[in-house]
Amino acid sequence: MWFLLLIVGYLFFAVIIVISVLLHGARPSRTLAWLLAIFTVPVGGILLYLLLGRNRRKNKLFKLRKKAFLNLPKPSTAQMESFDGEYKKMMMLVYKNSQFPPTPHNRLQLLKDGKTTFEAIFQALELAKKQIHLQYYIFEDGELANQLLALFEKKIAQGVKIRLIYDGIGSFSLSKAYRKKLIAIGVEVIPFLPFKFGRFLSSLNYRNHRKIIVVDGKVAFTGGINISDKYLKGDLALGNWHDMHLKIEGEAASHLNYLFSMDWYLVSQTTIEPIPRLPSEATTGENTMVQIVSGGPDDDFPAMEQAIFAMINMAKDYLYITNPYIIPGQAIMQALQTAARSGVDVRLMLSEKVDGKIVGWSVRSYFEAMLKSGIKIYLFPEGFLHSKIMVSDDTVSTVGTANLDVRSFEQNYEVNAIIYDREFAKMLRNDFLKDANISRMLSYQEYVSRPWTEKLKEGFGKVFSPVL
Numbered sequence: 001m002w003f004l005l006l007i008v009g010y011l012f013f014a015v016i017i018v019i020s021v022l023l024h025g026a027r028p029s030r031t032l033a034w035l036l037a038i039f040t041v042p043v044g045g046i047l048l049y050l051l052l053g054r055n056r057r058k059n060k061l062f063k064l065r066k067k068a069f070l071n072l073p074k075p076s077t078a079q080m081e082s083f084d085g086e087y088k089k090m091m092m093l094v095y096k097n098s099q100f101p102p103t104p105h106n107r108l109q110l111l112k113d114g115k116t117t118f119e120a121i122f123q124a125l126e127l128a129k130k131q132i133h134l135q136y137y138i139f140e141d142g143e144l145a146n147q148l149l150a151l152f153e154k155k156i157a158q159g160v161k162i163r164l165i166y167d168g169i170g171s172f173s174l175s176k177a178y179r180k181k182l183i184a185i186g187v188e189v190i191p192f193l194p195f196k197f198g199r200f201l202s203s204l205n206y207r208n209h210r211k212i213i214v215v216d217g218k219v220a221f222t223g224g225i226n227i228s229d230k231y232l233k234g235d236l237a238l239g240n241w242h243d244m245h246l247k248i249e250g251e252a253a254s255h256l257n258y259l260f261s262m263d264w265y266l267v268s269q270t271t272i273e274p275i276p277r278l279p280s281e282a283t284t285g286e287n288t289m290v291q292i293v294s295g296g297p298d299d300d301f302p303a304m305e306q307a308i309f310a311m312i313n314m315a316k317d318y319l320y321i322t323n324p325y326i327i328p329g330q331a332i333m334q335a336l337q338t339a340a341r342s343g344v345d346v347r348l349m350l351s352e353k354v355d356g357k358i359v360g361w362s363v364r365s366y367f368e369a370m371l372k373s374g375i376k377i378y379l380f381p382e383g384f385l386h387s388k389i390m391v392s393d394d395t396v397s398t399v400g401t402a403n404l405d406v407r408s409f410e411q412n413y414e415v416n417a418i419i420y421d422r423e424f425a426k427m428l429r430n431d432f433l434k435d436a437n438i439s440r441m442l443s444y445q446e447y448v449s450r451p452w453t454e455k456l457k458e459g460f461g462k463v464f465s466p467v468l
Contacts (some may be wrong), residue, residue, distance in 0.1 A: 087396055087420055090310045094293045094418065097303035100258075102291040106250030108424060110399070111223070112431070114231025117245040118144065121213060121221055124247070125151055128215045131161040133260045135212040137170040137401075138226035141178050145227060149181055156186040163187070163272075165263055167208045168194030170226075190267045206297050208263065209401050209412040211245075212256055220253035222246055222415055223399055224388050238353050239383035244322075246399045246417055252290035259294050259415060289420040295402070296413040304402045304416065305409035308390070309335055311418075315392040318345035320432040322389040326350060327362050327405035337373040347376040349435060351385035361461025364454075371444040378439035385435075388416075391428040396420055399428075 083091045083102070091102050111117040125132060125148075132155065139145065152162050164182065166174060168191040182189045192208040213221040223245030225231055234240040248256070261272040295304035312319060312335040319339060326348060328336065340346040348370070354360030367377055391397040400416025402408040419425070 085420075087314065090307065090314060090396075090418075091291060091420075093310055094291050094303070094307050097299065097301055097306060098292065098294045100255045100292040100294070102289050102418075102420065103251035103255070104287055104289050106248055106252045106288045106290045107286040108249075108288050108290070108419065108421075109247040110424070110427060110431075111221075111225075111245040111247060113240075113242055114225060117221075117223075117225050117243075118232070120245075120247050122147070122151065124213070124215045124219045124221070125155065127219075128155055128160045130216050131163070133163050133212070133214040133257060133264075135165040135208070135210050135260055135263060136227050137167045137207065137209045137211060138228055139164075139166040139171040139174050140226075140228045141173070141175050142229035144229050144232065145178060148227070149178070149185070152182070152187050153185045161188075163260075163264060164189040165192055165208065165260070165267055167192045169207055170209070188268075190264075192263070192267055205411055207412050209408065210259075210263070210294075210415045211401050212260055212415065214253060214257040214260055217254050217257045218249065220248045220256040222248070222256060222401065222417060224386050224401060235384065238355060242380070242383055242385045242387065244387040244389055244399055248290060248417065250286075250288075250290070252292055252417065255292040256415070259292065263413070288424065291418045291420070292415065293398075293400075293418055294413070294415045295409070297411050302409050304414050305329070305331065307398075307416070307418065308332065308402070308404065308409075311390060311392060311396065311398065312336060312339055314396075315339050315344045315346075317393045318347070318429075319390070319392045320347045320349070320429060321404070322349040322385065322387045322432060322435075323404050324351050324355075324384070324386050324388075325359065325363060325403035325405050325408075326366070327359075327403075328366060329406055329409065332404060333366065333369070336370065336375060340370075340374040345376075346374070347378065347432070347436070349378045349380055349385065349432065349439060351383075352379040352381045352440065353384050355384060357457075358461050361457045363461075365458035365462035367442065368444075368447055371442060371447055377442045378436050379442065380435055380439045382438070389428060389432070391425050391432065394422055394425045394429060397425045397428050 083095070095101050109120065111120055132152075156162060164187055166189070171191070179189060193206065211222055211224065211226060224243040225245045231241050231243065264270070264272055293303055293307045295302060295307075309331055312332070319336075336346055350363065354363070371377060388400055388402060389397070396418065398416045398418045400414065402412075402414040402416055408414050
């Protein structure tokens with residue numbers, strides 16, 4: 001009798017889930033996959049769907065985020081005039097999705113690897129007068145964290161307000177003792193969706209992958225580097241970590257501050273009064289055009305994916321991409337192959353070493369189709385390459401936190417800076433070519449001849465690519 005009731009209860013719950021899948025499902029192939037999982041994997045299929053399958057754009061789990069937007073000022077006449085040139089459509093796309101217009105008066109500094117990046121960060125933090133905002137996916141105990149703690153204590157004594165958001169899962173190893181020290185010296189610190197059993201199924205898969213520091217609303221940093229000693233000392237298994245970060249001075253920095261403030265409201269339900277801005281012309285003496293693009297699982301459209309898609313499609317001469325996790329969905333894969341088949345010099349650079357076997361198999365499962373279409377693939381041999389860079393045609397580039405995978409496009413909160421500047425693009429191009437000279441370039445004939453065991457592993461990894 002009890003067994004029959006359990007079966008009836010399970011079927012009833014399964015029907016409710018199926019109705020939800022049909023009402024809110026995305027692509028037909030994905031909807032069909034979840035329906036098969038629910039009916040062929042007892043209990044497990046439903047749990048997997050609750051963890052990984054629900055469409056947050058439809059359900060609007062994080063409704064607070066929309067209330068958090070601090071009424072960004074409408075673009076000025078001068079800013080609207082900057083929606084011009086060959087990338088006008090992409091500028092408008094990013095603005096409609098993320099609400100940030102391109103800003104013409106910025107000064108940029110490209111920061112390569114941990115030592116250079118943290119030297120620049122600490123210099124900027126030392127100069128803080130009013131507030132410091134930090135947001136990180138990974139914030140780990142160690143020498144770097146202790147140096148920040150000592151600096152925070154000094155700046156708070158000087159009257160500087162410090163707020164910190166760390167991801168509840170990405171920074172799971174951050175010790176309770178260190179968090180208590182932060183609170184004791186006066187840092188306002190809040191985790192983003194920490195691990196809690198009551199909302200485990202509804203929030204585990206949705207992470208804040210952004211890395212942002214903003215000082216006084218005027219100087220900002222973003223890119224791929226987290227707060228971890230491995231960026232200074234390396235990793236026993238992978239060696240030195242290589243990554244890119246970006247220092248921004250100017251109006252684009254204030255846009256990153258608005259983005260932090262929006263996320264702060266999401267985690268704390270309190271608003272931050274924005275620091276009054278100087279006119280953009282008075283901010284810096286340089287004229288680098290920068291546009292911030294942000295994306296998250298509760299947006300109406302996949303802002304990050306659409307921006308990357310547009311940049312790929314607009315490439316005419318070349319497109320160079322450095323990223324450790326290139327696991328493209330159908331749209332990005334088609335865009336890359338179409339560009340390569342159309343005569344665009346498409347080159348991808350990834351790390352020879354991988355930080356996870358299944359992830360590595362999944363990434364490599366796309367190599368054969370890419371190589372066949374004419375895409376060049378380079379494997380960087382020295383340590384682990386973690387940069388997230390794209391550059392095209394010596395005119396446009398992007399540096400940020402987003403990987404080229406479903407997780408970054410659909411499940412994580414991400415942020416990238418798009419730079420419309422020739423000199424900056426040339427600098428990134430030259431850096432890519434320098435790394436390419438020491439990397440191993442794959443050939444199609446070599447790759448199709450790999451052992452069948454490797455193909456089997458890649459096939460296994462590809463099955464899991466939508467949820468990695």
